[in-house]
Amino acid sequence: MSASNDKGKGKEVALPLPASSSGSANPAASLSSLWAYLLPALNHIVKSPTNNSDKAPAIETAFYIGIHTACYSYFTSQSETKSSARSSGEVASGTDLYDQLDRYYIDTAREIMLGAPQDDSTLIHYIVPCFNRFSAGAVSVNRLLNYVNRHYVKRAVDEDKGWLRLNDVLESVAKSITAEDSREKISERLKQKRIDELKKWGYKTDGSGEPMASAETCAEAASPPDRVITVAALAHRRFRTEVFEPLLAVPVVKGKKAKNKIPKAASTGPPIPKGRLARALKELLESKGGxxxxxxxxxxxxxxxxxxxxxxxxxxxxxxxxxxxRDQVGKTS
Structure with a gap:
């Protein structure tokens, strides 16, 4: 994946990807055949070089339709053979493909992390275009695999497997629930708890903040890896766990502790170590010229x-x- 954000010449522009030849094989016959059919499209959309890292390369219309059809057929066939999944405890249809997508985004994010420069002064110049390109691809794949969201993710959320679960809010809501409260009143308080969570991501009920969908996408990406979320948020969550979290991690300073040693004053000790991204940001903000x-x-x-x-x-x-x-806004106002 390219790290450049230049929109000029000098880089290959990815053409729309034609449908891969699968011969007489049915892409929906199994997970392996479906994944083999999807993978060239995913790699093209997420990884192909492009002059504009904010826009993912396209695939040909026939291939796009073919993927929609293959996903629909795969989920339909799984639903027919696993109609008793919920009662028998079997894995629900779609879980295998969803987990495969998760592993794909893990591997892609790790590739980006492996390519990160060792020099802090160039780290942000590398990470930002890489993320923009990755995110543009993730949003495009989210549209391409919308049937996964409609068939699998929506059902998982309905079954309390989404980013915000009943157990997450039960403790705080339970304090305000009485035995006389109706089911509707309890449901309303649970909805309010969800709104409160979205407000942490910029949503405002008066419409002056982030749209609800935008705030929820961030809340989804912030959730633990065991939560079922939309395909785009799934990609962003893996960029957090595999790229940003390692770069934000503060290194542990190892050393022997002397017994009965009088602690030094805070001002005389060594500076507190920062994560790589924090150091890179400090260097970028304090750099002169450029x-x-x-x-x-x-x-x-x-x-x-x-x-x-x-x-x-x-x-x-x-x-x-x-x-x-905020300081920049203050300077211009």
Whole structure:
């Protein structure tokens, strides 16, 4: 995957990918055959070089329709053979494909992480375009595999397997529930708890903040890996776990502890170590000269990326980025 965000010449532009030749084989016959049919499209959409990292390359219309048809046929055949999955405890239809997609995004994110430069001064210049390209591909794949969202994800959410589960809110809601409360009243309080969670991601009921769908996408990406979420949020969650979280991690300083040693004053001790991304941001913000417009774009894109992958608003780096953006607004007002 390319790390460049240049829109000029010098890079191959990916043409629409034609349908792969599967001969007389039925792509919906098994998971392996379906995945073999899907994989060229996924690689093209998510990984192909492009002059514009904000837009994913396309596939030909016939291939697009073929994938929709294959997914529909695969889910339909699974539903027919596993109609008793819920009562017998078998794996619900669609879980295998969903897990395969999750592994694909894990591998793709790890490839990006392996390509990260060791020099902190160029880290953000690498990560931001990589994420923009990855995210554009994830959004495109989300549309391509919308049947996965409609058939599998929606059902999982209905079965309390989504990003926000009953157990997550039961404790706080239960304190305000009495024996006299009706089912409708309890349901209303659960809905309010969901709204409260979305407000953490910028949603406002008066419409002045982020749209509900946008806030929910971030909340989905912030959820633990065992939660079933939409295909786009699944990709963003894996970028968080495989790329951003390792870069945000603060290294542990190892050393022998002396017995009965009087602690030094905080001001005389060594500086507290920071994660690579925090160091890279500090270097970027404090650098002199260079393209100020480019620096501003990188910082804004990094802030948006951290939010989209589900890094919580209270994280120190997100708070620093938010403060920087407020300061920039103050300078221009």
């Amino acid at each position: 393209d100020e417009e480019e620096r501003s774009r990188l910082v804004k894109d990094l802030s948006a990326a951290l939010r989209l992958v589900g890094v919580v608003p209270t994280h120190p780096l997100r708070k620093r980025l938010d403060k920087w953006e």
